[in-house]
Amino acid sequence: MGSPLLSVAEQLLRDLQRTYSETKQIPDDLLIALRFVFGPCALQALDLVDQRSVTCVSSPSGRDAFQVLGGSGRLYTCFTSCHYCPCPAFSFTALRRNESLMREEEESFT
Structure with a gap:
């Protein structure tokens, strides 16, 4: 798997997928975690998804x-x-x- 950060990122994405499939929403704590792990490009990527x-x-x-x-x-x-x-x-x-x-x-x- 590689680095610990990659493991954290993969777990975060699994949590995000599970939470969204259950609630159809992304809670603020997961958005903050995305920004922390992926940096400012996470918000730009979410913008592309929204569009x-x-x-x-x-x-x-x-x-x-x-x-x-x-x-x-x-x-x-x-x-x-x-x-x-x-x-x-x-x-x-x-x-x-x-x-x-x-x-x-x-x-x-x-």
Whole structure:
């Protein structure tokens, strides 16, 4: 599975799915947890869901992917098997995250 943060994120998403399927609502504590784990992009992602810009596509083999209609009108395909999206926002966020991790490692060596 990997890092503890990945385990936390997966559990949070399971809790979110269960709660929403039972109540058709997302309580504030889960929204706050989403923001804490995923950062500001979580709110932008929820905005796309609210705008009905996200579609789950399932293949006959059982694999799932999400198609996301971006603000520019471009369609992006995000595969659930790898935590990646081809949109510019994901690339920018991932690059910033890697940059900050590199700085932390450099500081720990000095």
